[in-house]
Each structure stands twice: as structure tokens, then as C-alpha cells.
Amino acid sequence: MDNRQPRAAADSDRRRLLIVLGVTSVYFVTELVGGYLTGSLALLSDAVHMLTDIAALCLGLLTLWISARPASSAKTYGYLRAEILGALLNGLFLWLLVVFIWIEAVGRLRNPRPVSGLGVMAVAIVGIGVNAFSAWTTSTDAPGGPRRGMAIRAVFVHVISDLIGSVGVLASGALNYFTGWMQADPAVSILIGGLVLYGSWGLVREGMDILMESVPSHIDLDEMRNDLLAVSGTEEVHDLHVWCLTTRQIALSAHAVVAPDADRDRVLAEMCHLLQTKFDIHHLTLQLECDNRREREPEHF
Numbered sequence: 001m002d003n004r005q006p007r008a009a010a011d012s013d014r015r016r017l018l019i020v021l022g023v024t025s026v027y028f029v030t031e032l033v034g035g036y037l038t039g040s041l042a043l044l045s046d047a048v049h050m051l052t053d054i055a056a057l058c059l060g061l062l063t064l065w066i067s068a069r070p071a072s073s074a075k076t077y078g079y080l081r082a083e084i085l086g087a088l089l090n091g092l093f094l095w096l097l098v099v100f101i102w103i104e105a106v107g108r109l110r111n112p113r114p115v116s117g118l119g120v121m122a123v124a125i126v127g128i129g130v131n132a133f134s135a136w137t138t139s140t141d142a143p144g145g146p147r148r149g150m151a152i153r154a155v156f157v158h159v160i161s162d163l164i165g166s167v168g169v170l171a172s173g174a175l176n177y178f179t180g181w182m183q184a185d186p187a188v189s190i191l192i193g194g195l196v197l198y199g200s201w202g203l204v205r206e207g208m209d210i211l212m213e214s215v216p217s218h219i220d221l222d223e224m225r226n227d228l229l230a231v232s233g234t235e236e237v238h239d240l241h242v243w244c245l246t247t248r249q250i251a252l253s254a255h256a257v258v259a260p261d262a263d264r265d266r267v268l269a270e271m272c273h274l275l276q277t278k279f280d281i282h283h284l285t286l287q288l289e290c291d292n293r294r295e296r297e298p299e300h301f
Helices: 004-038 041-067 082-110 117-139 150-179 184-211 221-229 264-278
Strands: 234-246 249-258 283-289
Touching: 004 041, 004 117, 004 150, 041 082, 041 117, 041 150, 041 184, 082 184, 117 150, 150 184, 184 234, 221 234, 221 264, 249 264, 264 283
Parallel strands: 249 283
Antiparallel strands: 234 249
């Protein structure tokens, strides 16, 4: 594999993430100021929603930076898990903010406060443009360039939810301005809070799965076992483990019993090629055995 390809992909991801991070951060501040000046809870809650994008962007950039740091004798995997801890902290912090927003929204539903509907609509229209630009930036692979990484694809999902949130804020401002329905603002803020929970839940769940060393959701362990058994000379596969080191790297370990007359080097080479090409697993440890030691080993899948 050409080492320049992953480096070029990382550089492409980094450039796009930095562009979207800059645009998103400026609009985040705009919504905070706009929400304060107009008295709109919907704008303030949508600003909190923007934090999910900023968190995802920062974590993506952190991942790219950490991946370049070498491992050491004290940290043989390097600092790959730092992004997971950051994701969990960001997710829990966002949940706490949503609780405060919902408490305030319920209070405003009971006792509505005046909101500048025209100002809310103006800020929301800017938000639709900003999020549409960010969605376009992260939606496709660069022409003639490397394929989007997982960080870019995750940010695209966050940006789409923000675009929906901006449309909701625009609707609340329009209802307030044209009909005088002041409860529209806190009602929309409750819906946006739900979007924040939806966007951050995936972040927290993925972090917990990685820390629990769960099998990645896109890996079918039974299919993998059958593929390994299909390698000529393989009699049994046991003690098979697949887990995420981080969102970009998957690790595997397994014991394989091979026939006494099989070419062990060939079997190992074919298994490695299979795991690298079909399952995109490059950090792997395969123990080949002629004598089946399964009964003398700890019970595993």
C-alpha cells in the first residue's frame, strides 16, 4: 500500500473539517448573540445544537492529529482512545444543556415572553445558508481525490440535523411574527433539544461500545469465521475477537487450527489478505496451531 494515499486522505479530510469548523463556529456565535438580542429560546437551543457539530468536528481533527503520533513503550497503542473519552464527555455535557433548555421551554410555554420574530427569521435564514454550505462541503468525495473518511461522513449527519433545526427556527420566527403565537418559540426549542439528544446519542453509544470492546456493528463475526475456515488447510477457528481501537482502526485476534500437512505461511498470508481486503482490518494477530488447544484455553466465542 502506498503510504502517500492515507496521508493524502487525511490532509483532504483535515482541510474540509477546518473549513466547516470555521463556518460553524462563526454561526454558533451569531446564534448566541441573536438569541440574546431577540429573546429567542429557539435560537439559543439551536446554538446548543451547533455544539454537536463543533464537537464532532473537533473530535475528527483530534483523531487526525493523534493518528500521526507514534506509540511508545508505555502506550503501545498511542493515544487513540483520547477521542473516545472526549466524545463521551461532550455527549454528557450536551445532555445536561438539553435538560436546562427543556426546563426553560416548559416555563415559557406556561408564561410566554415576547420574541422578535423578524430577527429570529433573519438569523435562521443565515443558518440555512451556512448549514447548506457545510452539507455540500462534506457530502461528496473530492473530485479526483481520496474517499471521505469516517470523520467527514459523521459530520455530514450532524450538519443535516442542524439544517433541519434552522428550518424549525425559521418556522417558529414566522409563526411568531405573522400570527403572534408566542409559544412557537419554546415549542420549537423542545424539538431542537430532541435533535441534540439524537445527534449526541450516537456519539455516546459508539464511545461506550468502543470502551467495552464490542464487535463493530458492520462486522458479521459468523461470516468472518466462515471466510477464515474457507482458507485451504484451516480446520477450526476459535478465540475470535474483533474490536475497535478507535473509530478508524479495528483490531483482531484469533486462534486457527491448521492441518499438519498445510503450508502455515500460505495459510497465514491468505488469512491476512482476506481480513485486510474484505474487512479492512490491518491490526491483527493470528495464532496458528497444529494441536487444538481450545479445551485448555479460557472459554471464548
